[in-house]
Amino acid sequence: MSQWFPKDQIRDIFSRSMSEMYRQEVPQYGTLIKLVETINREVLDANPALVAELERSGELARVDVERHGAIRVGTAQELDMMRRMFAVMGMYPVGYYDLSMAGVPVHSTAFRPVNDAALKQNPFRVFTSLLRLELIENRKLRERATEILAARVIFTLGARELIETAESQGGLTPDQAHRFVTEALETFRWHQQATVDLATYQALCNEHRLIADVVCFRGPHINHLTPRTLDIDEVQRRMHRAGIDPKAIIEGPPRRQCPILLRQTSFKALEESISFDGNEEGQHSARFGEIEQRGVALTRKGRKLYDHLLAVSRERGSAPDNEAHQVRLVEVFQAFPDDYATLRREGLAFYHYRAAIPTAAVATGADVETLIEAGALIASPMIYEDFLPVSAAGIFQSNLGDCVRDEYANQSNQAQFEAALGAPVTDEISLYERRQQASLEAALATLE
Ligand code: OOG
Ligand code: NI
Numbered sequence: 084m085s086q087w088f089p090k091d092q093i094r095d096i097f098s099r100s101m102s103e104m105y106r107q108e109v110p111q112y113g114t115l116i117k118l119v120e121t122i123n124r125e126v127l128d129a130n131p132a133l134v135a136e137l138e139r140s141g142e143l144a145r146v147d148v149e150r151h152g153a154i155r156v157g158t159a160q161e162l163d164m165m166r167r168m169f170a171v172m173g174m175y176p177v178g179y180y181d182l183s184m185a186g187v188p189v190h191s192t193a194f195r196p197v198n199d200a201a202l203k204q205n206p207f208r209v210f211t212s213l214l215r216l217e218l219i220e221n222r223k224l225r226e227r228a229t230e231i232l233a234a235r236v237i238f239t240l241g242a243r244e245l246i247e248t249a250e251s252q253g254g255l256t257p258d259q260a261h262r263f264v265t266e267a268l269e270t271f272r273w274h275q276q277a278t279v280d281l282a283t284y285q286a287l288c289n290e291h292r293l294i295a296d297v298v299c300f301r302g303p304h305i306n307h308l309t310p311r312t313l314d315i316d317e318v319q320r321r322m323h324r325a326g327i328d329p330k331a332i333i334e335g336p337p338r339r340q341c342p343i344l345l346r347q348t349s350f351k352a353l354e355e356s357i358s359f360d361g362n363e364e365g366q367h368s369a370r371f372g373e374i375e376q377r378g379v380a381l382t383r384k385g386r387k388l389y390d391h392l393l394a395v396s397r398e399r400g401s402a403p404d405n406e407a408h409q410v411r412l413v414e415v416f417q418a419f420p421d422d423y424a425t426l427r428r429e430g431l432a433f434y435h436y437r438a439a440i441p442t443a444a445v446a447t448g449a450d451v452e453t454l455i456e457a458g459a460l461i462a463s464p465m466i467y468e469d470f471l472p473v474s475a476a477g478i479f480q481s482n483l484g485d486c487v488r489d490e491y492a493n494q495s496n497q498a499q500f501e502a503a504l505g506a507p508v509t510d511e512i513s514l515y516e517r518r519q520q521a522s523l524e525a526a527l528a529t530l531e
Contacts, residue, residue, distance in 0.1 A: 087254025090173030091204040094196065097172055097264045098207035101271060102149050105308050108273050111327060112308065112372040115350060118325045119312050119374055120147050126313040133313070141203065150311050150375055153210040154271065154303040155189060155296065157232040159503035161303070162213050164238055164246070166504055168267060169194040169209065171249045173201050176211075176504060178469050178511040181495035185476030187483075188218040188291055188491060190500050192508045193470055199435075199518060202468060210470055213503055214297045218491050219290055228287060228298045231279060237302040242266035271305040273370070275356070281363040292483050296369045306482075307349065309373040315346050318374055319405060322350060327372075330481035332405045334474035336389065337412035340421045342378025343432065344389065344467045347474055349373035352482040371482055379423070379464035380515045385431035392416055393473060427462055428452070433515040434462040436522045438529035445530065451523070459530055465519060469511045 106113045123146055127134050137143040156162050166176060174194040182189050195208035216232075219225040238246075245263040249255050255263055277284060277299045287295040297303070312318050316338055322329040327350045335346040352368040359365055381389055396415045402408035419431075426432040436451075438460060445459045454460035501507050 085254060087252070088257045088260035090171065090254070091196065091201050093255070093260050093264065094172035094174060094201075094207055095205040096261070097267060098149055098152075098205060100264055100268055101152060101305060102308060104268060104272065105152075105305055109353065109370050109372065111350065111353060114325055115322075115327060115372040115374070116147070116310060118321060118327070119310050119318060122317050122321070123147055123313045125317075145205075146313065147310055148205070148207075149308045150206060150377075151193075151208045151210060152271075152305050152308045153212070154305060155212040155214060155293070156237070156303050157214050157216075157228075157235075157297045159213075159505075161232075161237055162211070162503050163505040164243070165211060165303075166194070166506060167246050167250065168238070168242065168270075171246055171255065171263060171267075174208065176506060176508040177514060179497045179500060179508050180210075180470060180472045180475060181497075182212070182472065182476055182479060183215065183218065183491040183495065185472075185480065186491065187293060187476060187479045188215045189213060189293065190215065190496065191475070192500070192504070195468060197509065197514060199522075202466075206468060208468070210475065213500060214294065216294075219294065221290065224286060224290055227283065228294065231283075231298050235278065235301060237270050239266045239269045242270065270302050272302070273304045274301045275358060276301075277357050277359045277365075277367075279359065280361045281359040281365050284357075284359060284365065284367075293479070296367070299367075304369065306352075306369050307371045307373045309347070309349075309375050312374045312376055315348060315374060315376040316409070319348050330478070332402070332408045332477070334477045335471060336378075336393075336419075337409055337416050339378070339416070339419075341423050341426060341464070342376065343381060343385070343419070343426075344378055345469075345471055345474065346376045346378075347373060347478060349478055349481065368482070373478065377466050377468075379426065380433040380467040380469075382430055382433060382515075383512055384429075385426070386512070388419060388431065392418060423462075423464055426464075433465040433519045434522075435465050435519070436526040437461050437463075438526045447531065454530065460526055465515060 156165060173196050175197055176192040177195050178193055180191040189212035191212040193208045193210050196202050216225055216228055245259055278301055279299045284295055284299050287298055315333055319329055319333055330349050333346055333348045336343050349371050352371040354366050354368045357365050357367045392415050396412055402411055420426055427434055439458055445454055445457045
């Protein structure tokens with residue numbers, strides 16, 4: 084046992100504190116949470132089997148807890164420090180997402196827990212985007228934005244000191260951990276006061292609203308939080324009645340017997356009043372609320388099929404509304420097997436393996452299929468913990484209003500992102516492969 088306060092617990096406290104803060108900052112987010120809780124309760128009341136399953140996996144108590152948030156930073160230095168801050172909470176950069184192909188001048192990663200135990204304790208992750216100023220064509224504006232960003236410090240002195248302490252000691256004491264959460268939270272707080280005058284804000288906004296959102300404020304305010312829903316279709320249907328304006332469609336795969344990857348929807352960012360330098364008043368919209376429902380993680384082969392089917396559906400043009408969009412997806416996704424055994428046998432999805440207890444008698448050296456058929460080995464779906472670039476682009480765009488622009492030509496640059504981050508990102512698919520393999524080896528060792 085380490086003498087230090089557990090990182091997973093720091094993350095847990097941090098995500099709860101963030102949720103508290105955001106509910107106070109964005110009352111409509113509180114309304115969304117209430118709707119999600121109501122519908123989750125209805126689903127549980129109607130599904131005793133689901134309740135039993137969630138109870139067995141220790142998830143029941145945390146069904147309504149936030150699963151992710153998102154921020155946008157402006158410089159390599161900010162991203163590098165952000166990586167160090169998240170590491171204190173056991174969150175590491177996984178995956179590279181290029182959003183420039185969707186006309187959003189950022190590239191991103193997700194800071195998240197990586198091992199089974201940490202994910203189980205609290206899977207909270209933060210989708211973190213780095214603004215790509217080099218994509219601003221207007222040189223004067225680019226230089227102005229660079230200057231403004233260079234002048235700001237987004238971490239409190241206390242946060243920076245505690246990050247260094249955690250790194251040099253190898254952890255934090257309980258008292259330091261609690262102070263760390265309080266200090267870290269300051270970085271993500273909303274500031275109603277912009278750091279620039281209205282004219283500068285408008286010039287940046289005209290270039291891209293996202294650029295203004297990153298450059299004109301004191302820090303990377305949390306722009307949304309995302310709880311888990313047990314029925315995303317129902318929440319989407321009922322948002323209007325609850326006084327919430329939902330985005331047009333649910334992103335991701337359709338509803339299925341065996342959910343895959345990630346389905347998401349959100350309410351549109353709110354117009355908020357801002358005070359600019361020189362006592363001018365204006366408006367800015369950045370902050371919203373989102374919900375998510377996760378399914379099994381897909382292998383490279385499974386992901387290829389998903390990307391292909393999504394492209395097929397998109398080629399048919401945009402559907403008039405979410406209902407039509409979902410009907411079309413269901414149709415196209417007929418080509419994606421929808422039972423766990425087939426998904427596993429065809430190598431489309433990842434699984435956790437464990438030995439059945441009591442151990443069934445099997446011949447030594449039997450292969451995985453035989454062991455599963457004999458009831459000696461149990462495979463359960465491994466949940467997808469990451470994001471989807473097409474969905475993320477849809478979430479960004481629904482919150483950028485009319486500001487959608489064409490893609491930036493061929494701009495994916497993982498090496499440049501990693502140089503800014505100060506570390507490589509972990510390939511998400513390799514991570515699932517390793518976790519699956521480790522669980523299989525442990526299970527087989529038990530059966531020997
Ligand atoms: C991030 C949008 C992406 C998701 O859930 O895919 C995202 C942002 O708007 O900063 O959060
Ligand atoms: Ni999100």
